Amino acid sequence: MIVYGSSLSPYVRKTLAFGAEKGLVLENKVSVPGSPDPEFLACSPFRKIPGFRDGDFQISDSSAIITYLEALHPEPNLIPPDPKNRARAVWFEEFADTIVVAAAGPLFFNRIVGPRFMGATCDEAVAAKAENETIPPLLDYLEGLIPTSGFLLEDRLTLADIAVASPFANLGHLNFDLSRWPRAKAYAAAILARPSFAALVAKEARLLGG
Ligand SMILES: N[C@@H](CCC(=O)N[C@@H](CS)C(=O)NCC(=O)O)C(=O)O
Structure with missing residues (x-):
């Protein structure tokens, strides 16, 4: 099975980590x-990453790929069968x-991808608005709901944690200051320290010269 894309994308990283948590060998073609x-x-077909191939089956969109992997390999279960928790x-x-x-x-685009890979200049107004206005309320939301178990649902790792932790790796590459959100910070750090994510994030850091 092949995942096309770069794990600098939170969608690609989520897909690769999901596969790793299932114990699947997914080849990543950059x-x-x-x-x-x-x-x-x-x-x-719309040139977005990730794309995916399993033999003659091809599909795109991280959620579609994850749905396929879960159906193909139901164990370990990562999408709760319980109706309410599945919806959550x-x-x-x-x-x-x-x-x-x-x-x-x-x-991420203005501070890293544009300047490093596309020869673009950082639009500091756009970056600062995201940093100071758009992202903080989302972290406030998360800060208020992380259970003491360190997992969002059923006190065990599920797709919810894999999906929510993935963009925190991008915040990490940006050295985003999470000190105002200690629960979210510790939660994301613990999920990203799992082997399924850690190898990807370390490779990304090397690519970015970190
Ligand atoms: N809903 C899609 C989103 C995929 C997506 O937008 N990926 C970005 C990279 S992070 C992309 O390829 N953007 C290029 C574009 O939109 O043309 C998924 O979950 O896979």
Whole structure:
């Protein structure tokens, strides 16, 4: 099974970590968004990362890939079967994918991806707005709901934790100051320290020269 993309993307990192937590061997072929490579395009027609291939089955979108992996390899279960907790897991994934990444993306793009990889200059106004106005309320929300177990649902690792922790790696690369949110900071650090994430994040840090 092949995942196309770079784990600097929170969606790609989430997908690779999910596979690792399932004990699956997922090959990561590095692709950048917008790549015209036909092999990547066949999996991701709108050129977004991640794309995915399992033999002759091709699909894109991290949530679609994760749904496939969970159905193919139900154990260990990472998407709770309990109706309410399944809905909560989907909510946390949605919160991470569409709310947190939408807020943190402009900061990561302007401070890191644009200047380092695309020859673009940082739009400091956009970056500062994300840092000071858009991201803090999301961290306030998380700070108030992290259980003492250190897992968002069922006191065990689920997709909710994998999805929510993933963009924290991007905040880490940005040296984002999380000291106002000690619970969220400790929670994300513990999830990202799991082997499923740690190897990816260390590789990303090397790529960024950290
Ligand atoms: N909902 C998609 C989002 C994928 C996505 O937007 N990936 C970004 C990289 S972080 C991308 O490829 N952006 C390029 C573009 O939108 O053209 C998923 O979960 O996989």
